[in-house]
Amino acid sequence: xxxxxxxVNDEETIRGLAxxxxxxxxxxxxxxxxxxxxxxxxxxxxxxFDKIVVAAFKLFPKKFSLIGFPEYPDGRTIYYCAYNHCxxxxxxLVGNVQSAFKVTERGxxxxxxxxxxxxxxxxxxxxxxxxxxxxxxxxxxxxxxxDAHRKYLEGRKEEITKVEIYEALKAPxxxxxxxxxxxxxxxxxxxxxxDSHVVEFLEFIKEKLFGEKNA
Amino acid sequence: MxxxxxxxxxxxxxxxxxxxxxxxFKNDPFRIVIELVKNAxxxxxxxxKKGVGKPPFEIFVRFFCRKKKQPCIxxxxxxxxxxxxxxxxxxxxxxxxSMGEDLEVVTSAEKGIGLKDAMMALGDNWLITIRxxxxxxxKKHPDFxxxxxxxxxxxxxxxxxxxxxxxxxxxxxxTLPEYFHEKKFPTIxxxxxQHFLMRKLLQNSNYRVHAIDGWTKExxxxxxxxxxxxxxxxxxxxxxxxxxxxxKIHLLINKTNEGKPQGKPFxxxxxxxxxxxxxxxxxxxxxxxxxxxxxxxxxxxxxEVETLIKDPTEAPIVDEKRRGLDPEHPFNKKLCNAINxxxxxxxxxxxxxxxxxxxxxxxxxxxxxxxxxxxxxxxGPLPEPPIKPExxxxxxxxxxxxxxxxxxxxxxxxxNIVKDGFEVILQSTNPDIIVKRPTIKIEExxxxxxxxxxxxxxxxxxGTKGEVIAKPILPPNLEPAKMGVExxxxxxxxxxxxxxxxxxxxxxxxxxxxxxxxxxDKGLVEDSGDIDFAPSDPISCPGKWSLPxxxxxxxxxxxxxxKIEMPIEVKGKDHIGEKADISAVYKDKxxxxxxxxxxxxxxxxxxRHVRLSAKKTNRISNFIEEEGVLELYYRHPLxxxxxxxxxxxxxxxxxxxxxxxxxxxxKVAVSSGIKESSSRFPIFDMDHPEKEIEDHISREYFxxxxxxxxxxxxxxxxxxxxxxxx
Numbered sequence: 001x002x003x004x005x006x007x008v009n010d011e012e013t014i015r016g017l018a019x020x021x022x023x024x025x026x027x028x029x030x031x032x033x034x035x036x037x038x039x040x041x042x043x044x045x046x047x048x049f050d051k052i053v054v055a056a057f058k059l060f061p062k063k064f065s066l067i068g069f070p071e072y073p074d075g076r077t078i079y080y081c082a083y084n085h086c087x088x089x090x091x092x093l094v095g096n097v098q099s100a101f102k103v104t105e106r107g108x109x110x111x112x113x114x115x116x117x118x119x120x121x122x123x124x125x126x127x128x129x130x131x132x133x134x135x136x137x138x139x140x141x142x143x144x145x146x147d148a149h150r151k152y153l154e155g156r157k158e159e160i161t162k163v164e165i166y167e168a169l170k171a172p173x174x175x176x177x178x179x180x181x182x183x184x185x186x187x188x189x190x191x192x193x194x195d196s197h198v199v200e201f202l203e204f205i206k207e208k209l210f211g212e213k214n215a
Numbered sequence: 216m217x218x219x220x221x222x223x224x225x226x227x228x229x230x231x232x233x234x235x236x237x238x239x240f241k242n243d244p245f246r247i248v249i250e251l252v253k254n255a256x257x258x259x260x261x262x263x264k265k266g267v268g269k270p271p272f273e274i275f276v277r278f279f280c281r282k283k284k285q286p287c288i289x290x291x292x293x294x295x296x297x298x299x300x301x302x303x304x305x306x307x308x309x310x311x312x313s314m315g316e317d318l319e320v321v322t323s324a325e326k327g328i329g330l331k332d333a334m335m336a337l338g339d340n341w342l343i344t345i346r347x348x349x350x351x352x353x354k355k356h357p358d359f360x361x362x363x364x365x366x367x368x369x370x371x372x373x374x375x376x377x378x379x380x381x382x383x384x385x386x387x388x389x390t391l392p393e394y395f396h397e398k399k400f401p402t403i404x405x406x407x408x409q410h411f412l413m414r415k416l417l418q419n420s421n422y423r424v425h426a427i428d429g430w431t432k433e434x435x436x437x438x439x440x441x442x443x444x445x446x447x448x449x450x451x452x453x454x455x456x457x458x459x460x461x462x463k464i465h466l467l468i469n470k471t472n473e474g475k476p477q478g479k480p481f482x483x484x485x486x487x488x489x490x491x492x493x494x495x496x497x498x499x500x501x502x503x504x505x506x507x508x509x510x511x512x513x514x515x516x517x518x519e520v521e522t523l524i525k526d527p528t529e530a531p532i533v534d535e536k537r538r539g540l541d542p543e544h545p546f547n548k549k550l551c552n553a554i555n556x557x558x559x560x561x562x563x564x565x566x567x568x569x570x571x572x573x574x575x576x577x578x579x580x581x582x583x584x585x586x587x588x589x590x591x592x593x594x595g596p597l598p599e600p601p602i603k604p605e606x607x608x609x610x611x612x613x614x615x616x617x618x619x620x621x622x623x624x625x626x627x628x629x630x631n632i633v634k635d636g637f638e639v640i641l642q643s644t645n646p647d648i649i650v651k652r653p654t655i656k657i658e659e660x661x662x663x664x665x666x667x668x669x670x671x672x673x674x675x676x677x678g679t680k681g682e683v684i685a686k687p688i689l690p691p692n693l694e695p696a697k698m699g700v701e702x703x704x705x706x707x708x709x710x711x712x713x714x715x716x717x718x719x720x721x722x723x724x725x726x727x728x729x730x731x732x733x734x735x736d737k738g739l740v741e742d743s744g745d746i747d748f749a750p751s752d753p754i755s756c757p758g759k760w761s762l763p764x765x766x767x768x769x770x771x772x773x774x775x776x777x778k779i780e781m782p783i784e785v786k787g788k789d790h791i792g793e794k795a796d797i798s799a800v801y802k803d804k805x806x807x808x809x810x811x812x813x814x815x816x817x818x819x820x821x822x823r824h825v826r827l828s829a830k831k832t833n834r835i836s837n838f839i840e841e842e843g844v845l846e847l848y849y850r851h852p853l854x855x856x857x858x859x860x861x862x863x864x865x866x867x868x869x870x871x872x873x874x875x876x877x878x879x880x881x882k883v884a885v886s887s888g889i890k891e892s893s894s895r896f897p898i899f900d901m902d903h904p905e906k907e908i909e910d911h912i913s914r915e916y917f918x919x920x921x922x923x924x925x926x927x928x929x930x931x932x933x934x935x936x937x938x939x940x941x
Contacts, residue, residue: 105680109612109699116608123603 017058028128033081136189217352217364225359244395250333251290258294270421279429296346296383337389344385415493442471463519474510487515497539573933585820609698638689645681710734714804726788754795873927
């Protein structure tokens with residue numbers, strides 16, 4: 001009877017995990033998954049895939065939640081980090097979804113380094129992306145690369161032409177309806193990934209395109 | 216001076232004239248005089264074609280030059296003269312009128328510049344013409360109205376005498392405009408003789424153009440003498456296929472013995488494009504205009520294009536402002552293309568250098584030069600370390616080292632802990648893992664926030680694992696940093712079958728050489744013997760390679776293998792993308808090496824090439840910015856002075872060449888640095904930057920000059936005669 005109790009305890013322990021207090025947003029997701037595996041091992045919990053998913057999400061919810069559904073873990077991203085990156089490429093972990101995972105000797109060094117990073121003893125120069133690479137992020141990234149957005153950022157708002165706005169919205173110049181529809185969708189994407197700068201830019205575009213029409 | 220009786224309104228707005236004709240005249244004021252002279256000549260030509268009148272046809276151009284006022288001009292001919300009907304056509308815009316020397320050629324007078332335009336440009340102008348005993352007098356006002364004096368009046372004998380027109384003829388008078396700057400009669404004559412539009416007319420013995428000083432009555436027959444021909448370079452007739460018709464083009468190119476001024480309107484060096492007898496339309500070397508290498512060339516292009524010009528549906532081949540051939544006209548595009556091709560060939564032949572630098576030396580030197588440029592330009596900020604530790608840390612924290620190969624890792628130190636000095640000892644927990652230079656010491660004050668120190672790791676024992684610990688001595692109480700190390704197999708020690716090329720695939724630069732490694736298990740090498748090699752095209756290598764004698768074998772032995780470095784090379788050039796195999800056979804063992812020929816990696820940086828050029832210029836060296844090429848003109852007399860037999864080893868030649876190239880290179884580096892806004896070359900006086908630029912150049916010459924000098928001496932030693940025929 002002790003065995004099922006142990007199981008419940010593992011799950012309860014993981015359920016009871018609170019969000020990590022220090023700033024983890026700048027760290028890359030691979031390190032955070034490695035940390036979650038190390039965390040489970042340190043508490044004598046076998047790092048099976050499902051436990052890693054929940055533990056990573058509970059510890060670092062801002063890094064591992066679904067777009068628009070912050071209360072749910074992004075299992076796909078965690079799988080890619082745990083297996084494709086940490087296991088196959090970086091060799092920090094060994095194992096797979098069927099056999100569960102384990103931190104390697106090499107991984108220990110990176111785990112220690114990650115702990116220091118989370119403690120603030122070592123800072124990473126590069127800040128890693130938080131939002132998973134889904135359609136929303138892909139389209140907002142493309143929007144940010146448009147000439148209109150570049151000029152907006154450089155404070156050259158008055159130089160932004162209508163052609164550039166249509167180009168940014170990926171709509172043909174003669175179709176205001178399509179531009180409007182794309183604009184609404186961009187608003188939706190920007191809100192969902194919480195990019196307030198892009199929302200401001202979209203407000204500006206909206207006024208430039210449709211404000212003039214009203215005038 | 217005739218008396219104006221009445222006026223008639225003009226046909227076009229003066230703005231149109233200002234935009235087109237006035238601008239053309241302002242660019243080349245002599246055209247006002249030339250238009251009047253050519254108008255007279257055209258009139259004679261038409262007479263001649265009717266069989267009336269015999270050459271030489273005489274045109275008199277009288278100048279009344281004044282010191283402080285504009286010269287007055289009179290152009291007189293004894294040709295057709297005009298009646299009132301013809302005059303109306305000649306002075307009106309937008310009608311069909313005869314054009315040029317060819318009677319049958321009609322075109323819209325809206326295009327181009329003619330009699331009316333030249334008259335408009337003259338102040339107080341009058342046109343007085345007599346035809347079949349009737350005299351007409353007209354003038355053009357600046358607002359385009361036409362003023363009328365006598366209209367179809369019978370001419371009195373005393374008028375004829377006064378005008379100097381015994382039969383038919385035309386006299387045009389007026390004051391040259393303010394933008395006509397020449398005020399002296401001899402200068403005006405000289406300029407007229409030299410003007411490209413006058414050349415064919417002045418060379419034609421059927422026409423005689425007399426310039427007369429109105430005050431002294433001095434008369435001068437205008438002549439054009441082309442430069443003396445040293446050598447005829449090209450005489451060719453070819454056809455231009457345009458709109459289904461063939462137009463013959465006669466091209467003649469000559470060379471003179473010294474460089475001549477180039478280009479319109481007074482240059483000697485250029486190609487004179489003309490049709491008919493004297494109708495010049497342009498003077499240019501097309502794409503090679505103003506190219507110094509063509510300064511000794513001159514010639515003409517006679518175009519049999521009368522039918523094209525006659526075609527009323529065709530756009531004029533001369534541009535609207537009569538600057539020259541309209542570059543957008545499709546016929547002209549074809550013509551210029553054909554001429555350019557021929558000129559290119561001539562240029563290549565003219566500038567073909569007999570010498571070149573050794574290719575490999577040149578590449579090395581270019582790399583060095585570009586490195587120096589980077590130094591001259593100044594370094595940007597140091598790259599940020601990937602991690603920023605509170606104290607110090609290894610990056611990466613785990614390293615895989617290949618046996619018998621060094622590997623660099625980094626220790627990143629926060630400068631906050633360095634204030635009173637910094638010292639760490641690097642200790643390996645496994646004696647088979649060696650840390651080269653196990654002490655890191657920083658004594659001096661550092662400006663950077665983080666210091667990056669390289670640590671070299673080395674091991675000869677595969678499978679070994681261990682740690683490197685950085686133990687701080689100063690400051691003493693810091694926590695040590697550690698990193699993990701593993702030693703992996705090196706593939707060179709595991710040749711497949713005990714005998715193999717490692718790696719078994721390689722690339723080689725087109726026309727290049729390199730060495731490849733062949734690994735042989737030591738156990739297989741018994742006595743000295745031969746390895747047979749069989750390369751396939753386009754690769755060549757020695758067919759046999761004798762293994763070193765047993766006493767020398769030790770030098771080639773590492774661990775369990777004997778390593779042989781085999782030289783291979785590409786046979787000639789132009790084999791990019793081709794693949795080849797080299798098979799090696801030793802006893803019963805064989806191995807294959809796959810080789811792919813790749814293009815030469817391009818040299819990047821400010822300097823991409825240094826070239827010995829046969830161009831004859833006033834400079835000894837020059838930098839062609841758009842190509843990134845530093846040129847040395849070896850035909851320059853100063854280079855020739857030192858370029859005697861055995862020049863490659865003559866110190867005077869080497870030092871001179873190196874100094875010339877160094878000075879040019881430093882100058883280029885500084886000006887490029889300024890262009891790129893390098894902080895090393897601040898310019899404070901933006902209005903007069905020359906002095907500051909000179910100071911920068913002098914400073915760099917003393918700082919970087921000696922290094923460049925050495926490089927260029929090395930390069931000059933490798934000057935050789937070109938192998939391939941030029």
